[in-house]
Amino acid sequence: MAVLGATGYAGVELLRILVQHPRVRLAVVTSQQFVGKQVSEVYPSLVGKCDLVLQEIQVEKIASQIELAFTALPHETSMDVVPDLVERGKRVIDLSADFRLRDPKSYLRWYRPHKAPHLLREAIYGLTEMHRKGIAKARLVANPGCYPTGAVLGLAPLFAENMVQGTVLIDAKSGVTGAGRSNSVELSFSEVNENFKAYNVGVHRHTPEIEQELSQIAERSISVLFAPHLVPMSRGILSTMYVEPKQSLGEEKLIKVYKDFYRQDPFIRILPSGCFPQTKEVRGSNDCAIGLRYDSRVRRLVVITVIDNLVKGAAGQAVQNMNLMYGFPEVEGLQGTALVP
Ligand SMILES: NC(=O)c1ccc[n+]([C@@H]2O[C@H](COP(=O)([O-])OP(=O)(O)OC[C@H]3O[C@@H](n4cnc5c(N)ncnc54)[C@H](OP(=O)(O)O)[C@@H]3O)[C@@H](O)[C@H]2O)c1
Known part of the structure; x- marks a missing residue:
């Protein structure tokens, strides 16, 4: 698996969940400003759990190491990367807003012109409780906003x-x-x-x-x-x-x-x-x-x-969707209880 944008809040929450997931092997983590550092240098909470070195995004290189990528990049950046990953046969769960709106005109009205409008129709909206069947088979899941x-x-x-x-x-x-x-x-x-x-x-x-x-x-x-x-x-x-x-x-x-x-x-x-x-x-x-x-x-x-917002509103729901895509139990890696107080 890869987490693109691993140093953002949604990305590091994905890492927190994925390092405890029994069926996942993380291979790639990316950043823009921390390339060459270990992700555990940026987030010491990950020392000994995920010490991968942060890479820049080079799709061909990343695609050769993974089956699925989580893209936790800003909207309008995700759509520069996701089509290339999908074309190389990789499954993608995109946490940005780039593939959530089905109508390119709607994307244009609320954001800007879309660079991969053909994928808007294909992407499955990843609100797990509503779209289980589509998510299980999807190449591209558009994880919902928080x-x-x-x-x-x-x-x-x-x-x-x-x-x-x-x-x-x-x-x-x-x-x-x-x-x-x-x-x-x-x-x-x-x-x-x-x-x-x-x-x-x-x-x-x-x-x-x-x-x-x-x-x-x-x-x-x-x-x-x-x-x-x-x-x-x-x-x-x-x-x-x-x-x-x-x-x-x-x-x-x-x-x-x-x-x-x-x-x-x-x-x-x-x-x-x-x-x-x-x-x-x-x-x-x-x-x-x-x-x-x-x-x-x-x-x-x-x-x-x-x-x-970072769990059910982002990384947790993304992992819930990944579980469906691989036929794992839906709750796998997500059974932790809330932090109280
Ligand atoms: N935060 C939430 O509660 C939440 C909830 C649902 C969905 N989302 C969505 O998830 C995505 C990430 O959100 P976030 O809150 O984690 O944002 P964030 O904290 O700003 O993190 C953005 C990540 O993307 C990387 N990045 C930024 N610009 C880049 C570029 N041009 N090329 C390559 N990498 C770049 C950053 O790398 P460096 O900083 O290391 O350079 C960082 O790892 C967004 O699309 C957001 O809308 C967020």
């Missing part, structure tokens, strides 16, 4: 059961690792600490991805209002979704709808009535916990999900 994972897992049962009317409001709060290991001023300690802010309200690039997936589940065109926020914690996303249901319904019935929908999904946990999830209960784990409330006074449903 916000879309939390939002879509929370809303899928309602759209699948045709229970929603009106526009859903998604109010999501993320820890700072969601933005990667950047040196930008906005993500520096003094800007983030003791602060809580909204950003890109209504224009965030994860909006079309959420709408695409919900539209497929609902079998009609869905639009959402998406308001992301940054909170002063390292990991985690808590998403609160406000939904107008078609009919009033009791909370026990609602919980049953969710439990039935996710009955075969080992990482999805539906909380009992009156319980709401918190980010610490999933921190470091591949779980998604979902809490539900129907407020009969105002006839609105509130769905709250929590995930670790």
Whole structure:
């Protein structure tokens, strides 16, 4: 296996999971700025577990050493590398946004012109719980964004059961690792600490991805209002979704709808009535916990999900997808419990 972009937050989380995976042998790790150093020099947490030397990306050389590559590169960089890997017969799980949108026009509108539009139709969207069959056979998996994972897992049962009317409001709060290991001023300690802010309200690039997936589940065109926020914690996303249901319904019935929908999904946990999830209960784990409330006074449903953005929102889900692609048990390498406190 290779991890391209191994020194980023998603990449090093992949390494943390993969070094403990019983059926994986890591052969290649890449970086742009640390070429020639051992990855364990950059991240001492890996000393003795993964001491591979970081390479620059040379597709031909990498392809000769691996069967599958995880690409944890920035969007617009991934699409320079992924087509070449796929053409050389390698399977790819891309963690960037480059292959998530099926329509090249949509990619153009939210990003820029796509360099490999033929692969957009082929790529399988890697929200594991929704697309197991396609993922198992895929050459290219487009691993979902962190916000879309939390939002879509929370809303899928309602759209699948045709229970929603009106526009859903998604109010999501993320820890700072969601933005990667950047040196930008906005993500520096003094800007983030003791602060809580909204950003890109209504224009965030994860909006079309959420709408695409919900539209497929609902079998009609869905639009959402998406308001992301940054909170002063390292990991985690808590998403609160406000939904107008078609009919009033009791909370026990609602919980049953969710439990039935996710009955075969080992990482999805539906909380009992009156319980709401918190980010610490999933921190470091591949779980998604979902809490539900129907407020009969105002006839609105509130769905709250929590995930670790780097695990279920990125590396954990990517490994879950890899397990499916190789016919390994879906939970292999992912059974660690959350870090509490
Ligand atoms: N962070 C999350 O929670 C999260 C969740 C889901 C998906 N993702 C997606 O996963 C991808 C990686 O995210 P991240 O948060 O890990 O970002 P990051 O911390 O900024 O890491 C980016 C990685 O890509 C490498 N890189 C950057 N530019 C490159 C270039 N031009 N050529 C070759 N390598 C290059 C970097 O190498 P060096 O720094 O060593 O030079 C680093 O290893 C992104 O597309 C992101 O959208 C992230």
